[in-house]
Amino acid sequence: EAQVTQNPRYLITVTGKKLTVTCSQNMNHEYMSWYRQDPGLGLRQIYYSMNVEVTDKGDVPEGYKVSRKEKRNFPLILESPSPNQTSLYFCASSFYREDTEAFFGQGTRLTVV
């Protein structure tokens, strides 16, 4: 089954404790991205990757890091989480570029206390 898999689905952590949210897709998509969803603000892009070893900032990159060492994986790293990063996070992939159909993961609900 074609899918984007995120882990964990839920995470509660403390301020400053480094964490990683994993994302993996099995569709051989070149393009992957991370979004955060906050009430009234819709989906805002954090980082994106056009291919292996090619990443770039989205609209709200501060406080986040990403890497793309393999085509299928695109982890999101929070080196020192803060409460304002409490949000619902989605990983998405597209066949070859951002403006084509996006497939979203199930989401990760992150709470930073």
Next chain:
Amino acid sequence: GQQVMQIPQYQHVQEGEDFTTYCNSSTTLSNIQWYKQRPGGHPVFLIQLVKSGEVKKQKRLTFQFGEAKKNSSLHITATQTTDVGTYFCAGANDYKLSFGAGTTVTVRA
């Protein structure tokens, strides 16, 4: 930068009634996509519109792309409880996608 505005933010509908949600962009779009997110779920792609004035239908859903390619609408007829969720439009320009804030739909049985 590119902005996509979506109205209304909330839509409360009586089951069986029709409603429309609108999406407006500050710039001309190359295409517009619509997604649906069920409560507790993730966004799921519904459709993509590319041509000026394009109209596409999916059962009770009608999607329209404006002549100037700066606005779009989603019209749902005879609303059912299965239509509950948040509908997002996403406008594409210069290969970048910008999402609207979404219209959250609730249905009164």
